[in-house]
Amino acid sequence: MKTLLFKIVVLGVLDAIAVASILVLAAKGDWIVTGIVAVVTVGLNYIYLRPGLLPAKYLAPGLVFLAVFQIFVVLYSGYIAFTNYGDGHNSTKEDAIAAIELAAQKRVPDSPAYQLTVLDQGGAFSFLVTDPDGEVSLGGVDRPLERVDDYGTDATGKADSVPGYTTLGFTDLVQHQSEIAGMSVPVSDDLSDGVLRTPDG
Structure with a gap:
């Protein structure tokens, strides 16, 4: 009786x-x-609830583990080896091209340097840049630079604030240094126009 109850549980x-x-x-x-899964479940219930079938009761657990940890692994590895179903192929061709372009970035010789202020809005960082001609633009990793007219400046004339955003101080910059250094802000919707990064990025 106890054995039957244990099997049922x-x-x-x-x-x-x-x-x-x-x-x-x-x-x-x-x-x-x-x-x-459905077939295996029904099979296990049939084996362990039906009287007799003693060899199957001993073999079933081993066969299940064999199928999961040996046969499935071999078949799945073969499937992965001959298909594009992998970490490097889970996105679109356009995303792959964009990733390659971003990875191949290097500074163009004699390109102008922009004055930059890092802003925060809800945990998302943005670059507020002042170009050599004094034009001010704002953009983020997923948002190309766009010209802004409502901004504040410091004593040197560099744009350092925008309504709705928080200007990061030195302590905040140090705290988020790696994240900010890894940012690449597109200059426009066309990635071939280039991106802006911090001097350490």
């Missing part, structure tokens, strides 16, 4: 996990894996 837990997995897989439309 264990199978109940496994069935609950299996049903939850089936619902998640079905919601994602992964019907092949859904079918495999």
